Amino acid sequence: MKIAALVVALLPFLVAAAGAAEGPRNVVLIMADDLGIEGFGCYGGVDYQTPNIDKLAATGLRFTHAYSQPLCTPTRLEIMTGLENQRNWRCFGILPPDQKTFGHLMQGFGYATCIAGKWQLQSYDPPDFPGAAERRGIGMHPRDAAFDAYSLFHSLHTEDKGSRYANPTFLRNGKLHQAVEGKYGEDLSVDFLLDFMQEHRDERMFVYYPMALPHWPMTPTPLSLAWSDPSRRQEVSPAHFPDMVAYMDQLVGRLVQGIEKLGLREDTLILFYSDNGTDRRITSRFDGAKVQGGKATPQQSGIRVPLIANWPGRIPASVNSDLIEPSDFLPTLAALAGKQLPAAWRTDGVSFAPQLLGEKASPRSWAFFWYDPRPGWDKEKYGRSIFALDHQYKLFEDGRLYDIAGTTLRETPLDLQQLTPAQQAGRDKLQAVIRQMMQPPLSAAAQTEVNAFGEPVSQE
Structure with a gap:
C-alpha cells in the first residue's frame, strides 16, 4: 500500500516528466532574408530596432553558434531537403523537382502545411543569359512542394517576378496576382499565414515563413516617412535598411500576436532563423x-546567423552554444x-529537438x-x-585555417x-x-566545377 500511495503521489510529476518530451502541436519556422547576428539587439547589435525578436530570445532559447550557407538558394535548398549542397545542387535559384522537402515530411505526418514569403526555387535565369535554355523552369513549382496553401514571391520566371515589397506580385494557390496597388508584400504574407x-486551428500545423525582408532592393516600408508618397x-x-529591419521585426511581432x-x-513552437549574412552594402556596429x-x-559575417526558439511554458529562457546548420x-x-x-x-x-524539449542531446x-x-x-x-x-577553428579545403572561437564574428x-x-x-x-563529406553520393555540380554560364571551369 505504501508503494501504491507513493506512485499516486508522484503521478502528477511522472505525467509532467513524460509530457516534457512531447513535441509542440504547431511549428512556425520564420527565416529572415539577408541578416546576420549583428542585426539583432539580442546578439549585441546596436543599430536596429528588433524588440519583438529580442523578446523571443529573452523568453526562449537563443543559439549562439547557428550557421547558414553564405547565400539564399544554398541555404533554402539545404534547410528544406536536409541535405548538404554537394548532394543535390544543380544551379542557382533551383530546387530539383525530384527532391523531397520538409513540406512533404510534415504533410506525410498529418500536419496541415503552409508557406508564404519568398520562393525563387523554380526558374531563375533570364532568357537571354548564356546557357539559360538548359536551366529555366527546371526547378520545383511550389504546388509540388507539399504545402496545402502557398502565397509566394518569385514563383515563376525571374523576369516576371515583379516587386516583393510595394505593389507586390505573388503567386497564391495557383493564381498570379500582379502589382497589387497600395499593398506591401510582407503584410500580405503575414495575413495569409494567420x-x-x-x-486549420483544430489541426496540427507546420507553417513556413521565408521572409523577403530585408533583402535588396532597399526600399521604404510602411514605417518609413517616404511611404506616405506613393511615387517614392x-x-x-x-538608407532604408534600418526601416526594413524594424519592419521585419514588427511583422514577427504581429505574427506572434496573431497566434x-x-x-x-x-501549442506553438516558433523558430526564427536567417538564410545568410547581411548585404555587403551595409555596415553595422x-x-x-x-x-x-x-x-x-x-x-x-556571411554564415553566422540567429537561431531563436520560443515555446511558452516549455522552453525556459536560456542560451545554447551547440553548433546548428541548415541540414539539421x-x-x-x-x-x-x-x-x-x-x-x-x-x-x-x-536533430536539435533534444535541446528544445529539455532532453539529453548529442549535438x-x-x-x-x-x-x-x-x-x-x-x-x-x-x-x-x-x-x-567547429567551435574553435575553420578550415578550408585549400588549407587555410582560422581561429574563430567565441560568440562574435572574429576570425584570425x-x-x-x-x-x-x-x-x-x-x-x-x-x-x-x-x-x-565529399564522399558519394555527390551531385553532378559537385563533381564538375562550372562557371556562371554552366561551362566547365577547365575550358575557360
Whole structure:
C-alpha cells in the first residue's frame, strides 16, 4: 500500500516528466532574408530596432553558434531537403523537382502545411543569359512542394517576378496576382499565414515563413516617412535598411500576436532563423566595432546567423552554444513530430529537438559547407568554397585555417608553419570532416566545377 500511495503521489510529476518530451502541436519556422547576428539587439547589435525578436530570445532559447550557407538558394535548398549542397545542387535559384522537402515530411505526418514569403526555387535565369535554355523552369513549382496553401514571391520566371515589397506580385494557390496597388508584400504574407492558422486551428500545423525582408532592393516600408508618397515607394537606397529591419521585426511581432489571439500560442513552437549574412552594402556596429555585411562570402559575417526558439511554458529562457546548420532542421522537425524519418529519406542533419524539449542531446561537433552558387545569372563574380568548422577553428579545403572561437564574428588566420599541437589536432579533425563529406553520393555540380554560364571551369 505504501508503494501504491507513493506512485499516486508522484503521478502528477511522472505525467509532467513524460509530457516534457512531447513535441509542440504547431511549428512556425520564420527565416529572415539577408541578416546576420549583428542585426539583432539580442546578439549585441546596436543599430536596429528588433524588440519583438529580442523578446523571443529573452523568453526562449537563443543559439549562439547557428550557421547558414553564405547565400539564399544554398541555404533554402539545404534547410528544406536536409541535405548538404554537394548532394543535390544543380544551379542557382533551383530546387530539383525530384527532391523531397520538409513540406512533404510534415504533410506525410498529418500536419496541415503552409508557406508564404519568398520562393525563387523554380526558374531563375533570364532568357537571354548564356546557357539559360538548359536551366529555366527546371526547378520545383511550389504546388509540388507539399504545402496545402502557398502565397509566394518569385514563383515563376525571374523576369516576371515583379516587386516583393510595394505593389507586390505573388503567386497564391495557383493564381498570379500582379502589382497589387497600395499593398506591401510582407503584410500580405503575414495575413495569409494567420488566415491559414485560423482555418486549420483544430489541426496540427507546420507553417513556413521565408521572409523577403530585408533583402535588396532597399526600399521604404510602411514605417518609413517616404511611404506616405506613393511615387517614392520603389525608391532604392541603403538608407532604408534600418526601416526594413524594424519592419521585419514588427511583422514577427504581429505574427506572434496573431497566434496568441487565435489561442494557439501555448501549442506553438516558433523558430526564427536567417538564410545568410547581411548585404555587403551595409555596415553595422557590433561587438564594439563596425562590421561589413558578409553575404555571399564564407566569412563568419556571411554564415553566422540567429537561431531563436520560443515555446511558452516549455522552453525556459536560456542560451545554447551547440553548433546548428541548415541540414539539421529536417530531422529536428521529424523528432518534434514524434516520428522517425522515413527509411527512404537521407539527411546530413543532426536533430536539435533534444535541446528544445529539455532532453539529453548529442549535438554535432562540426559543421560542413559546400558552397558554389554557380551556374546562374549575376553569379559571374562567385567561386567555390569548401570548408568545415567547429567551435574553435575553420578550415578550408585549400588549407587555410582560422581561429574563430567565441560568440562574435572574429576570425584570425593561423600560420600553418607554426601551429600548436592543439591547432594541429583541430586541423586534422576538420580535414577528416571534409574528406568524409565529399564522399558519394555527390551531385553532378559537385563533381564538375562550372562557371556562371554552366561551362566547365577547365575550358575557360
